[in-house]
Amino acid sequence: MVDSGGLWTPPEDELGEALQTAQVLIEEGRADEAGPYQQRVIELARERAGDRPDHYEAKHLMAATQYELAGSLNASGRHEEALAALHEAQLGYTELSDAGVLDATSFLADVRARRAMTQAHRGFGATAVLEMDGAVIAYGQLVGGENGIQHQPDFARVLAMNALILRRYGDPDLAVASADAATQLFLQLADQINASPQSLSYARYLCSSTAVSADIHAAEGRLDLALEADEIGLSTADTLADSESATDLRTLVSALTRKGKHLGIVGRLIEGETCLRTAVATDPETAARVSEELDRGIPPSLTTALENAEIKLGPYEQYYRLLALSEPAPGMTLATVSGRTDPESAAVRATELAELVRPMLVHDTETALTLGLEAHYLFAISSERESHRMRYETSTYAPIWAQVLLDISEAYHAAGRTELALDLAGWSAEVATALIPFTMTDGEVKDLAGACYRHHGDLLAATGDFTASQHAHDAAAQLQH
Numbered sequence: 001m002v003d004s005g006g007l008w009t010p011p012e013d014e015l016g017e018a019l020q021t022a023q024v025l026i027e028e029g030r031a032d033e034a035g036p037y038q039q040r041v042i043e044l045a046r047e048r049a050g051d052r053p054d055h056y057e058a059k060h061l062m063a064a065t066q067y068e069l070a071g072s073l074n075a076s077g078r079h080e081e082a083l084a085a086l087h088e089a090q091l092g093y094t095e096l097s098d099a100g101v102l103d104a105t106s107f108l109a110d111v112r113a114r115r116a117m118t119q120a121h122r123g124f125g126a127t128a129v130l131e132m133d134g135a136v137i138a139y140g141q142l143v144g145g146e147n148g149i150q151h152q153p154d155f156a157r158v159l160a161m162n163a164l165i166l167r168r169y170g171d172p173d174l175a176v177a178s179a180d181a182a183t184q185l186f187l188q189l190a191d192q193i194n195a196s197p198q199s200l201s202y203a204r205y206l207c208s209s210t211a212v213s214a215d216i217h218a219a220e221g222r223l224d225l226a227l228e229a230d231e232i233g234l235s236t237a238d239t240l241a242d243s244e245s246a247t248d249l250r251t252l253v254s255a256l257t258r259k260g261k262h263l264g265i266v267g268r269l270i271e272g273e274t275c276l277r278t279a280v281a282t283d284p285e286t287a288a289r290v291s292e293e294l295d296r297g298i299p300p301s302l303t304t305a306l307e308n309a310e311i312k313l314g315p316y317e318q319y320y321r322l323l324a325l326s327e328p329a330p331g332m333t334l335a336t337v338s339g340r341t342d343p344e345s346a347a348v349r350a351t352e353l354a355e356l357v358r359p360m361l362v363h364d365t366e367t368a369l370t371l372g373l374e375a376h377y378l379f380a381i382s383s384e385r386e387s388h389r390m391r392y393e394t395s396t397y398a399p400i401w402a403q404v405l406l407d408i409s410e411a412y413h414a415a416g417r418t419e420l421a422l423d424l425a426g427w428s429a430e431v432a433t434a435l436i437p438f439t440m441t442d443g444e445v446k447d448l449a450g451a452c453y454r455h456h457g458d459l460l461a462a463t464g465d466f467t468a469s470q471h472a473h474d475a476a477a478q479l480q481h
């Protein structure tokens with residue numbers, strides 16, 4: 001929903017009508033239809049702002065509507081345009097913050113969270129995990145602040161989004177921790193949320209958090225917790241389905257399928273079959289998709305990957321230090337990668353994880369990829385938080401980061417996961433750029449930076465972006481001069 005932050009009141013004219021229509025469509029689960037109305041709101045607000053740099057009401061309306069437009073574009077599968085809209089929203093909120101007329105912390109966190117979901121839709125899962133990590137941390141700080149109570153429903157929403165992304169691209173142990181925390185918070189805030197104009201949107205996020213909880217608890221053999229999450233999710237989805245939205249109906253079918261599968265596992269066959277028959281009769285395509293996803297299982301957790309590495313490679317010295325990453329750092333809750341350790345230690349632990357990746361690629365690709373992704377996440381968090389090691393010992397840590405990105409990007413590409421491979425290749429090219437000052441005196445670093453640029457260029461060409469591919473290959477060639 002477009003939140004005015006107290007800066008403006010929706011006008012009673014064409015702009016107000018367009019704004020109201022878009023919001024009604026979003027609440028009804030028809031976000032893909034809201035785009036044209038949102039575009040009109042942006043046009044009219046821009047006209048009203050005109051050449052007045054101090055027309056903050058119109059500027060805030062534009063930023064808020066760009067944010068909502070990104071959601072509508074995502075619902076229509078137009079993810080590149082959604083990223084452009086989110087960039088405009090971020091610029092708008094930053095301008096308002098710099099002008100001192102708005103505390104934009106929550107708005108910028110929301111932009112980051114929606115950008116994470118957009119990147120996940122594109123298959124750029126590594127970027128999505130890190131974007132969402134930042135959004136969760138920002139909301140965690142807001143909830144701990146003076147007006148923390150008012151931010152709690154949105155903290156639950158962001159935790160639910162975080163769980164969805166970690167379910168696909170991160171550690172399932174982190175995903176289920178985030179999902180369980182979101183569900184618990186939604187239930188605690190039920191009265192407040194039910195009285196909110198955004199109650200339907202929050203209910204949809206509750207369904208997504210219970211789905212992640214149920215999937216992972218069931219996969220780990222915790223069927224009692226899985227069925228508890230199923231029950232909450234199914235009850236909520238059943239209420240949502242009254243909206244007659246196709247999206248909400250699919251959510252109900254997903255919940256029925258999930259519960260049916262889990263009832264079957266615990267031996268309650270008749271109840272399970274009833275759920276599955278109802279799901280298939282309502283929407284066979286959605287039921288089949290959810291069944292296939294459940295049959296695929298979950299990726300290995302960091303703990304499992306470390307145990308697998310010890311089995312395949314034999315005992316290794318850093319095992320217990322790395323295993324400690326499965327417990328939250330002091331003062332942190334373990335629902336994000338950044339909750340594993342402090343920024344300084346993150347670079348060291350990432351290096352220790354990276355040492356395992358190449359040997360494991362020979363024995364167990366899935367385990368190697370889990371270890372490589374976790375190494376990347378820790379390097380990226382240490383870099384973003386501007387740790388001493390990443391700023392002043394770049395020549396030590398950046399080559400290790402670049403090499404692990406190159407290795408796992410190549411492995412994902414070989415496995416047919418082109419989007420994630422391209423995402424990681426883009427990161428490797430960025431790290432290669434940080435290596436340029438060291439290429440003058442270190443031939444190995446020069447070769448590594450060139451390999452990162454060329455690999456990124458090859459993947460860009462494979463996906464049809466020939467202009468960007470040429471730029472990447474040109475950057476590699478420049479290193480030879």
